[in-house]
Amino acid sequence: MNIPTLRRPVSGRRLIIGLPWLWLGLFFLLPFLFVLKLSLSESVLAQPPYLGLIREFQDGMLVLAINLGNYQLLLDDSLYLKALLSSLQIAAISTLLTLLLGYPMAYAIARSPRHWRLPLMMLIILPFWTSFLIRVYAWIGILKNNGLINQVLMGLGLIDSPLEILHTPVAVYIGIVYSYLPFMVLPLYATLVRLDVTLLEAAADLGCRPWKQFLRITLPLSMPGVLAGAMLVFIPVMGEFVIPDLLGGPETLMLGKLMWTEFFSNKDWPLASALAAVLLVVLIIPFMLLRHYEQRSQEPAA
Amino acid sequence: MTQPPLQPAPGQEPSAAPAPSVCLQQITKSFGSTYAVNNVSLEIQQGEFFSLLGPSGCGKTTLLRMLAGFESPDRGRILIDGADMTRVPPYERPVNMMFQSYALFPHMSVADNIAFGLKQASMTRQLRTERVQEMMELVQISALARRKPHQLSGGQRQRVALARALARHPRILLLDEPLGALDRKLREKTQFELVNIQQRLGTTFIVVTHDQEEAMTMSSRIALMREGQIEQLDAPRRLYEFPATRYAASFIGSINLFEARVLRQNGDEITLASSDTDSELQARCSEKMLPGMRLTLAVRPEKIHLLADGELGPNRVRGRIKEIAYLGGVSMYHAELPGGKRLQFSQSNVLALAEQPLRPEQDVVLSWQPDSCTVLTE
Numbered sequence: 001m002n003i004p005t006l007r008r009p010v011s012g013r014r015l016i017i018g019l020p021w022l023w024l025g026l027f028f029l030l031p032f033l034f035v036l037k038l039s040l041s042e043s044v045l046a047q048p049p050y051l052g053l054i055r056e057f058q059d060g061m062l063v064l065a066i067n068l069g070n071y072q073l074l075l076d077d078s079l080y081l082k083a084l085l086s087s088l089q090i091a092a093i094s095t096l097l098t099l100l101l102g103y104p105m106a107y108a109i110a111r112s113p114r115h116w117r118l119p120l121m122m123l124i125i126l127p128f129w130t131s132f133l134i135r136v137y138a139w140i141g142i143l144k145n146n147g148l149i150n151q152v153l154m155g156l157g158l159i160d161s162p163l164e165i166l167h168t169p170v171a172v173y174i175g176i177v178y179s180y181l182p183f184m185v186l187p188l189y190a191t192l193v194r195l196d197v198t199l200l201e202a203a204a205d206l207g208c209r210p211w212k213q214f215l216r217i218t219l220p221l222s223m224p225g226v227l228a229g230a231m232l233v234f235i236p237v238m239g240e241f242v243i244p245d246l247l248g249g250p251e252t253l254m255l256g257k258l259m260w261t262e263f264f265s266n267k268d269w270p271l272a273s274a275l276a277a278v279l280l281v282v283l284i285i286p287f288m289l290l291r292h293y294e295q296r297s298q299e300p301a302a
Numbered sequence: 303m304t305q306p307p308l309q310p311a312p313g314q315e316p317s318a319a320p321a322p323s324v325c326l327q328q329i330t331k332s333f334g335s336t337y338a339v340n341n342v343s344l345e346i347q348q349g350e351f352f353s354l355l356g357p358s359g360c361g362k363t364t365l366l367r368m369l370a371g372f373e374s375p376d377r378g379r380i381l382i383d384g385a386d387m388t389r390v391p392p393y394e395r396p397v398n399m400m401f402q403s404y405a406l407f408p409h410m411s412v413a414d415n416i417a418f419g420l421k422q423a424s425m426t427r428q429l430r431t432e433r434v435q436e437m438m439e440l441v442q443i444s445a446l447a448r449r450k451p452h453q454l455s456g457g458q459r460q461r462v463a464l465a466r467a468l469a470r471h472p473r474i475l476l477l478d479e480p481l482g483a484l485d486r487k488l489r490e491k492t493q494f495e496l497v498n499i500q501q502r503l504g505t506t507f508i509v510v511t512h513d514q515e516e517a518m519t520m521s522s523r524i525a526l527m528r529e530g531q532i533e534q535l536d537a538p539r540r541l542y543e544f545p546a547t548r549y550a551a552s553f554i555g556s557i558n559l560f561e562a563r564v565l566r567q568n569g570d571e572i573t574l575a576s577s578d579t580d581s582e583l584q585a586r587c588s589e590k591m592l593p594g595m596r597l598t599l600a601v602r603p604e605k606i607h608l609l610a611d612g613e614l615g616p617n618r619v620r621g622r623i624k625e626i627a628y629l630g631g632v633s634m635y636h637a638e639l640p641g642g643k644r645l646q647f648s649q650s651n652v653l654a655l656a657e658q659p660l661r662p663e664q665d666v667v668l669s670w671q672p673d674s675c676t677v678l679t680e
Contacts, residue, residue, distance in 0.1 A: 201372055202405035204392040206419030206470065220409045
């Protein structure tokens with residue numbers, strides 16, 4: 001069995017490299033093509049609730065019907081643009097909040113004694129043991145008017161009437177930051193724990209005080225972790241619908257929630273697909289820019 | 303807030319300072335239950351090229367790190383130019399260090415790496431640029447100014463690390479295995495460059511090394527360390543010619559050790575008997591020795607010479623050649639003495655074809671002068 005692969009190492013390598021491509025093709029590209037096709041079709045009250053692109057094939061004549069109306073609607077109805085902007089805003093603020101919260105956590109874990117690091121990381125990952133949905137539901141119990149937070153604050157006499165938290169943007173941010181924090185901490189920890197502490201010693205030796213050591217050495221060298229964490233939070237939050245649905249109020253407008261409504265309530269599969277396609281493009285652009293920037297920074301100086 | 307004062311520009315002679323550049327007073331440092339450094343006291347003068355030599359784990363690196371301020375001693379004091387630096391953090395010490403791993407900042411160019419320490423010292427941009435230029439010229443890397451560390455070879459990185467550590471004109475430069483990562487050829491070349499730079503700048507260099515050849519070539523003085531203590535502190539020549547202990551003798555260079563017993567002493571001439579040889583051995587020793595005392599006689603391989611048939615000489619021993627190693631300039635021979643002990647001696651290969659080269663299994667008579675061997679009691 002081994003002999004042919006030994007004789008032809010190139011084809012063996014190609015096979016191994018080919019597997020992820022096959023996976024991406026089957027489970028990413030193909031579904032996306034389906035979504036794209038769906039977004040170009042027409043919505044009808046039927047089962048399934050859309051018409052195929054191929055209308056007829058007669059006498060060697062193929063008749064295709066490509067419906068751009070869904071995209072037209074997305075442009076015309078300001079609701080969708082508002083939802084996009086609101087999603088971008090929520091995702092950006094949530095990413096910033098998880099970064100501000102996650103960086104000190106990751107830093108503290110990476111700098112703690114070796115035998116403490118694994119247990120501490122386990123504590124970060126532990127919430128994943130419980131279902132995501134149940135954890136978000138639990139926040140309702142904590143945030144509602146007669147919930148945990150309000151009872152404690154009123155019990156302490158700090159407030160007279162309960163704070164309105166549930167069904168506000170604040171509740172959405174709390175839910176998102178809570179749920180996505182581990183995705184920020186994990187890549188940050190991985191970068192920070194590998195940072196060579198000799199570099200900090202070298203900086204100190206050259207007259208650099210601790211706070212400046214952080215700004216000039218630790219922070220720039222942990223940027224790959226910051227970017228990875230930011231993408232792991234920003235991208236899924238853009239499409240998030242469970243948290244805004246459960247914790248947010250009517251004014252919380254997000255693409256994910258809108259997609260859900262179009263798909264399941266309005267049974268408008270083509271419009272929902274068009275939204276999904278737009279979301280993908282919106283997310284891919286910053287990713288491409290990032291890649292471009294990374295490649296340029298790795299090129300040798302002239 | 304107080305930045306360490308920068309030394310005057312190179313070329314300017316430092317004023318004759320009475321206080322030693324570095325003064326260590328009874329420094330002790332332990333990690334857990336083991337002593338890394340055990341009660342070390344030491345003075346290093348301004349402008350010295352000082353080496354801390356020893357095997358790994360002897361405490362030399364810990365001592366260096368305490369000088370830099372990365373570790374603080376459990377007991378004892380560190381004075382730099384007469385000022386107590388024992389509890390001063392690294393960023394306020396007039397000391398810079400060249401790290402064994404070089405520790406170059408990977409996200410900065412060569413020029414930015416060198417400028418890093420200068421930026422901390424609130425220097426004007428123009429002065430800074432000039433100093434960076436000057437440093438890059440000193441170590442001959444001006445062409446690499448805009449490269450990133452990962453685009454450099456090992457030798458180039460070493461130069462950047464040196465330039466960065468020297469840029470602030472420290473009073474004292476600490477070098478942790480500065481040549482450890484270089485290949486042999488480059489190491490030999492760089493040794494001389496380091497000495498050159500040190501002499502031009504007049505900076506005190508304190509080098510940690512496990513390589514005795516490196517320490518011998520570069521240093522004005524060597525502290526040989528063993529298990530957290532200084533075994534012997536001397537100039538390279540004295541350390542080689544007059545080792546104080548068996549450990550010092552065998553750590554530096556090759557040496558033959560004879561276990562011997564004192565027969566008699568006449569002035570500084572001492573006569574010994576050894577079970578390794580059938581004849582009496584002669585040595586010089588000014589210390590008073592009592593007959594019957596046990597000690598070790600140490601002879602360097604190059605001090606031993608061949609005797610022709612019937613020729614007389616002191617310390618005459620018979621042996622049979624067992625192994626020959628041709629090393630280019632010299633050949634190293636292993637001779638077996640009648641008692642079974644192996645004796646190492648070397649002969650320089652002056653002539654391309656010696657008239658009668660030694661052959662394996664050849665019987666030889668060897669001899670050395672009484673004043674070219676050392677008597678060791680420890």
